[in-house]
Amino acid sequence: MWAMVAKEFRELRRDRRTVAMMIILPVVLLVVFGYAANFKVHDIPAVTVGPGAQRAAALLRTPTFRVNAIEPGAGEAAARIRLRDGQDIVAIVTGSGGPLVLLDGTQLFAVETAETALAHVAPAGSAAVRVQILYNPGLTTSWVMVPGLAGLILVFIGTLITSLGVVRERQAGTLEQLAVMPFRARDVIAGKIAPYLIVAAVDLVLILVVGISLFHVPFVGNVAVFALGAALFLLVTLGMGVLISTVSQNQGQAIQLAFMILLPQVLLSGLIFPVSSMAAGVRWISYVLPLSYFIQISRGVMLKGMPITALGQPLGLLALLAVVVLGLAIVRFRRDLAAAA
């Protein structure tokens, strides 16, 4: 037995990346996820419209809310557009009759917190407050989770599978052959990604069809906008896999690295915990995760019917991420091909 123990230790000592991951990673994950895991919501973005906008805004000046806009000249339609476009989660419409509170039902925790807080801030004896929850009136968890989970499943499958692509060539010794063949680095990367992109796209449609039929999740938006977002998202996730593959010497290292990239996406993308509730020190991580933007797009299109003009930021950032990730993969792979000998 001692012979085996000694051999394993010697092997482990030479695989410094694994040792570092075993020792450092748990601490890093605990700290990051500890700060990220927060169901308590504060600074909920709100807008007040109508003649009583100023008075309503004054009532919302608590740590729970952050009044983004006070628009006495605007009406319910403008408030609905702001909620649809994700600018605010709460809108208070004042005017004839009692105030109308509109809530964005895709933000489960924020809505629950807002409902409780609003019950406290409404002055005694005031006109009856009407509350309307938009996009997800029953606050059904599956309606919010399915659009995000579809992305999460694809991140797992896509990144893991493509992360083995180049490393498999390296281990089989065929990388040298590819280096001598008349391929450019970008040809190889595109060739590695293209089949998985098609399979992942089919997979996404399948996941959504099953999700919509089983959980009755609505799809109220434009399919083409969703498809554009999904294509950019898949390019980034598959590109990340290839990038991991180019920096890994063997399949074990590739899988370890892939998990390092995948785990934060579960907790830091806004799928479970609201990004706005995360500590500022870890919130920035969610801004570089493609799933964060895909969730904004998928929930926005499926549940709220957001138009492409309202999704410019997440779409643009996904495109930027795709360029950066694929560019790095190509640069790295070019070095790989040169060093294949």
Add this chain to the structure above:
Amino acid sequence: MSWGLEGVSVTRGRTVALAGVTVPVDPSRITVVVGGDGAGKSTCLAVLAGLLEPDAGVVRRPAKDRIGYVPATAGLYTDLTVGENLAFCADAYRLAGPERSRATERILEQTGLAGARRRLGGQLSGGMQRKLAVGMALLHAPELLILDEPTTGVDPVSRADLWRLISRSAADGTAVMVSTTYVNEAARAARVVLLEAGQQLANGSPDDILRGIPGAIGSVRGPGRPGPLSWRRGASWRVWAPAGRLPEGVPPVPPDFDDAVLVAELSREQGR
């Protein structure tokens, strides 16, 4: 046009992998690079294939799409069939139409793999895998064929088949560079370059190298080693006399390529 290396040096860290090596690789000729493990054979081939930039020297090679290369590893996709492996190469080198079909059939016939067209690369024997790898490198009829130890670990029959394949390609006009650890394979070459620790010990035709052996070689039977400049050969000992005067009772024998390699290495050791 002649390809090859001229005065090429490669340093990796503090190790000199190649020191001023010159290897001409002419069309219709086979150039064999012989040497033990770590001699610099693979580095030599990698430089010629364009996988490695030399620190000094001149490299002459055709365009990428006119090179065929087989690495020392399998050199094929084990999860693709024989036909699919060849199809991948045909796609990579943009072979199409009748030219593609002709090239594929020619390689299947020359490698003897026509009957295994639908078998997975991973299910082939070691010898068949190497034949397929060489066939893949030959599919686009390259001007320069570079083979890194194609016969290592291959059974004698498959080795003969592989050499038949390589010779045929040279006969068709291809410039071939092969590395090997098997000294006897050097006799098949038009030119032999003998490497040891990155140094070029000998360079020329097999006959030139044999004629260039300094001194005399003799053979003697007996259990004990006759002296420091001797080596085992079957039941007898080969004895090398650098000055040409063999000891009493040691009759001279015509040297072969094994002797040439050993003499080159002993000369180098003596020169240290």
